[in-house]
Amino acid sequence: MTLQYKITHVFCPPRLPDGDDHSHSNDLTLAEAVCGSAFDYSSHLDKSSKAHWKCVEKLLQNLEDAMRFPRLEETVVTAQLESMTAGDVVAYFFRAQNAAVVFRRGAEETIAESFELSSTVVAVMGSCGKLVCSYPGPAIAVPNAVFDDAVFRLELANFLCRMNTDNLDAAPTTSKGGSMVSEARDTVHPRYITELLTGILRAVGRPAGVQRIKKRIGDDVVRQDARLPWRRSSLWLMIRVVLQTTLVRNGLGLDGYKAFMLFFMNGLAGEAIDHKMCDDILHWVFTKISRRLTKLGDSVHKRLSAAVLRSCTNIRTLSDERWRRVQDYGKPDGRASFAERQPRFGNCHSTDSRHHKAKL
Helix, strand or coil: CCHHHHHHHHCCCCCCCCCCCCCCCHHHHHHHHHHHHHHHHHHCCCCHHHHHHHHHHHHHHHHHHHHCCCCCCCHHHHHHHHCCCCEEEEEEEHHHHHHHEEECCCCCEEEEEEECCCCHHHHHHCCCCEEEEECCCCCEEEEHHCCCHHHHHHHHHHHHHHHHHCCCCCCCCCECCCCCEECCCCCCCCCCHHHHHHHHHHCCCCCCCCEEEEEEEEECCEECCCCCCCCCCCHHHHHHHHHHHHHHHCCCCHHHHHHHHHHHHHHHHHHHHHHHCHHHHHHHHHHHHHHHHEEEEECCCCCHHHHHHHHHHHHHHHHHHHHHHHHHCCCCCCCCCHHHCCCCCCCCCCCCCCCCCCCC
């Protein structure tokens, strides 16, 4: 299930689950996969680039460590904030508030950035294509003299841990039976992070001018006979935003971010091939990684380019072999039964879930 989860949320194929598939174990598996891939990717970088990449490795390792617990642990958060040095980045994921917070340590200031994760159902269902969003949201620069104060850091860690679990009044509501009830199928307003935390930090800091990015966000709302709809992983969105905003500022640039995304996706493609997933998934993976490779062109390292081409060739070979089995079925000289000739299709949905989008 974890591989299916990673493939579904990273590649977002046409056939999607009919309901919510989120779990803490799935989130942890995704964080571990990205972190492991980041350490493997350093072998594709030259000596000067590896120095910039170290902060990405530390960022993703800290994220993985924070995600190991179902709830944010105050001791973990405090230790991570205390260990930050100039150039370090730490990010925290708040599912209960539908938001993320990123701390970037500078020589004299630490910048706290926050942003919303999943968009509302109305925004996603009302768009003709992908949503165009700007990241990050508000940014506040706090002097390191304040940020390094033990009491301040302890209270900040306590606030972050509480926000990770508290269900407050930011959830949308709907009318049922003449009374207002919480609408669990829609996303929570992130105001307790993007507004309340920003206001608290503004009292001891100042608004910071930071470089912002725009991303085209592919999301969907799918529900059929399920309590909650399927939504694309907000953790995966947070990881992409934090990585891109970090790399465009530290010298590796947008091409560096895209190259790592291709490396990570190619690793998942290899897992999909090894597990002999169904043809429509493999074809979608083939399309995604080959398109990314084409768009990057000559900026991709030759080893990475060769690895992606190898994956595409393996997918094509596997698909051709399956097609030959289908063609051979029914021939007079066929020695295997139809059941024996069937490829292993994996856990794929037989219904095109995009035809079952719930109007929430």
